[in-house]
Amino acid sequence: xxxxxxxxxxxxxxxxxxxxxxxxxxxxxxxxxxxxxxxxxxxxxxxxxxxxxxxxxxxxxxxxxxxxxxxxxxxxxxxxxxxxxxxxxxxxxxxxxxxxxxxxxxxxxxxxxxxxxxxxxxxxxxxxxxxxxxxxxxxxxxxxxxxxxxxxxxxxxxxxxxxxxxxxxxxxxxxxxxxxxxxxxxxxxxxxxxxxxxxxxxxxxxxxxxxxxxxxxxxxxxxxxxxxxxxxxxxxxxxxxxxxxxxxxxxxxxxxxxxxxxxxxxxxxxxxxxxxxxxxxxxxxxxxxxxxxxxxxxxxxxxxxxxxxxxxxxxxxxxxxxxxxxxxxxxxxxxxxxxxxxxxxxxxxxxxxxxxxxxxxxxxxxxxxxxxxxxxxxxxxxxxxxxxxxxxxxxxxxxxxxxxxxxxxxxxxxxxxxxxxxxxxxxxxxxxxxxxxxxxxxxxxxxxxxxxxxxxxxxxxxxxxxxxxxxxxxxxxxxxxxxxxxxxxxxxxxxxxxxxxxxxxxxxxxxxxxxxxxxxxxxxxxxxxxxxxx
Numbered sequence: 070x071x072x073x074x075x076x077x078x079x080x081x082x083x084x085x086x087x088x089x090x091x092x093x094x095x096x097x098x099x100x101x102x103x104x105x106x107x108x109x110x111x112x113x114x115x116x117x118x119x120x121x122x123x124x125x126x127x128x129x130x131x132x133x134x135x136x137x138x139x140x141x142x143x144x145x146x147x148x149x150x151x152x153x154x155x156x157x158x159x160x161x162x163x164x165x166x167x168x169x170x171x172x173x174x175x176x177x178x179x180x181x182x183x184x185x186x187x188x189x190x191x192x193x194x195x196x197x198x199x200x201x202x203x204x205x206x207x208x209x210x211x212x213x214x215x216x217x218x219x220x221x222x223x224x225x226x227x228x229x230x231x232x233x234x235x236x237x238x239x240x241x242x243x244x245x246x247x248x249x250x251x252x253x254x255x256x257x258x259x260x261x262x263x264x265x266x267x268x269x270x271x272x273x274x275x276x277x278x279x280x281x282x283x284x285x286x287x288x289x290x291x292x293x294x295x296x297x298x299x300x301x302x303x304x305x306x307x308x309x310x311x312x313x314x315x316x317x318x319x320x321x322x323x324x325x326x327x328x329x330x331x332x333x334x335x336x337x338x339x340x341x342x343x344x345x346x347x348x349x350x351x352x353x354x355x356x357x358x359x360x361x362x363x364x365x366x367x368x369x370x371x372x373x374x375x376x377x378x379x380x381x382x383x384x385x386x387x388x389x390x391x392x393x394x395x396x397x398x399x400x401x402x403x404x405x406x407x408x409x410x411x412x413x414x415x416x417x418x419x420x421x422x423x424x425x426x427x428x429x430x431x432x433x434x435x436x437x438x439x440x441x442x443x444x445x446x447x448x449x450x451x452x453x454x455x456x457x458x459x460x461x462x463x464x465x466x467x468x469x470x471x472x473x474x475x476x477x478x479x480x481x482x483x484x485x486x487x488x489x490x491x492x493x494x495x496x497x498x499x500x501x502x503x504x505x506x507x508x509x510x511x512x513x514x515x516x517x518x519x520x521x522x523x524x525x526x527x528x529x530x531x532x533x534x535x536x537x538x539x540x541x542x543x544x545x546x547x548x549x550x551x552x553x554x555x556x557x558x559x560x561x562x563x564x565x566x567x568x569x570x571x572x573x574x575x576x577x578x579x580x581x582x583x584x585x586x587x588x589x590x591x592x593x594x595x596x597x598x599x600x601x602x603x
Contacts, residue, residue, distance in 0.1 A: 079171055080104060080111035083145055083156045084119065086170070090143040090160070091195060094202030095123055096209045098216075106427035106596065113156075113193060116145065120195055122490075122599070123203055127195040134185035138162065140192055147191040154189075204490070227259070249374045250333070251320050257313030257367045264306035264360050267292060269413045280359060291358035296350050305343070307406065309364050312340065314402035322398045328391035332399075334375045340368050430593050433600040436586070443584040447569045449497065453559045455517065455525045458488040458495035464598055466496040467579040469572050472513040478533040480576040483591035485530065491598055498529070500563045501575050514563065515556045 085100045103122060107115035113129055120127040132139075140162070148157045148171070160176070161168040167184040170176045203209065267280070267288055280288035291297060298304050316336070319329050344365040351357050429435070446467060466484060470477040484496050500514035513532070520528055570577075578585040580594070581601075589597075 079155055080116065082172055083158050084116050086158050086173075087143060087145055087195070090158070091125070091197055093123065093125060093197055094206040094210075096203065096206065096213045098213050099203045099209060105424045106431050108428045108432040110428060111156075113145075113147065113191070116156075116193060118596070118600070122596070123201060124198055125195050125201045126198060127193060129191065129193045131190045132192065134188060134190055137167075137181060137185060137188070141194065144195075145193040147189045149187045149189065159192075246374050246377045247320070247330075250330075250371060251317065253367050253371045253374065254313050254317040254320060257364060257371075258310070258317055260360055260363045260367070261306060261310035261313050264288070264292065264364070265310050267360070268304060268306055269417055285355070285357055286359050287356045288358040288360055290354065290356045291351060291361060294350075294354065305347075305361075307410075311403045311406060312336065313367075315399035318401055319395050319398045322394065326388075326391050328387050329395050330375075330378050331387060332392070332395050334378060337368065337371050337375060341372060344368055430589060431596045433597050433602070436589070436597050437602060439586045439588075440580055440583045443586060446579045446582050446584070447566055449499070449566070452499065452562055452566055453518070455498040455529065456495055457484070457498070457526055457529075459492050460495060462491075462493045462495040464491075464494045464601060465579075465581055466494065467499065467582070468496060469499045469501050469567060469570070469575055469577040471501045471575040472510055472517075472532065474575045477576045480578065480591060481529065481533040487591065487595060487598065490595060494598055499566060500560065501567050501572055502560060503564060504557050504560055511560060514560050518559050519556045 081101055081104055084104065085095075085097050088095050088100065100119070103119045104110050104115050107118060109115050117127055117129055140159075142159055142161050144159050146157050146159050146169070148155055148169075155171050157169045157171045159167060159169045162181070165181050167179050167181055168176060169179065169184075280286060292304070292306065297306070299308065316333055319333065347361060347365055351361070449467070466487070468477075468480060468484065470481070488494055488496060500510070500518075502508060502510035502514040504511050517525060517528055517532070578591070580598075
């Protein structure tokens, strides 16, 4: 039951809406990242595990439909709507009506008798605890707000540049319809640029807010359709951007000459039939793209502004030189886009590949299989080690460390995070050192091993987080110790263990007594260690 999946990926929206109802301190970005790194995303299991990671009590149940009244709202339900399975958020059940939503465009009110015919009987319930929520929520919330503001700032910046440019151009001695034509072209660049942005980053919150103002508007549906590309290769968004940006540059470079105006009018007349095709197609799929409709409106406004130019033309006014300049300036944005497009697409593909890789690496069964193939470490039963975390934990990280090794300091920081978020995990520290009088590593190892158990964790943390100037004094000043003779024998056992394990570099890390697979970093293990077989 917990592996229940949906064909429509509305999981992210439903979970974030559910958390909002619960008033849980989890940001939208964290919801997105946590779900997408789950190997079973999108599924009910991915929601369960995400809630568990944020310390939110949750349970998935399957009950007879007649017990729907017994459930406390809100809850997440698995639903078959118009023949397609999806997750929904049930907000309220009262007076024989179920109030629910599956996306932000519409809230449904369905009679209970009709609702239970489509409901699978599966529900996910959750309750907050005192410590529920993501780590560093305040910082992450601030970053998320800044990211949203950045989008508005970029648009505001270009709008300001646009207005400054208009003010400068207004000083030119040119006709009003030339200014009108330029204004239309610049607005077209702005809107078609947003359409390109939507293709590259279809999760951008600003564009999604513009495109999804009602249940009938959805730019993504239109732009992802087969009809949105010419010959299946070039998107109409790209053509529109090149059309408006090329026209703008041509107007600004050759303002007022008849040749430029003539070719702009011809290109506009060639574009007008597309408006009928676009409206017909959007009407046929019952989804409308507001940005696309804005482009269509601009094409017709451009046509009516251009009418005043028609009477001014004669074939003799067309200059070969001006024609060459027009095509050169018009093609500059086209060439620029062709050069930049592979970079943008590669960036988008990299993001998708990273998400796939995270899901691949977070598969606990796969990790366990790879781990079992790695060499076993020697037994540590005769070693006295520094042990951090829950001493009764079933999973163990063993770290061979060097007190003066910068990568070891980074590894220690990552391990602290893992231990903080996983009570079923412990870490044992083995020192790579010697007992010779001139070995600083050995001095620090003996000092740390001689401390009391309660001081060892804090001393390790302070040591690995101190800079080089502080390290020379930090232990002597803060942690007095008496080094009995047996401490040297403890370090000697560490030395012999490292020789037996053939340790050649630090940190060397073992998971449950096997060498950590190379493709995994410590930060990759947060989810896996929660889901490894006991």
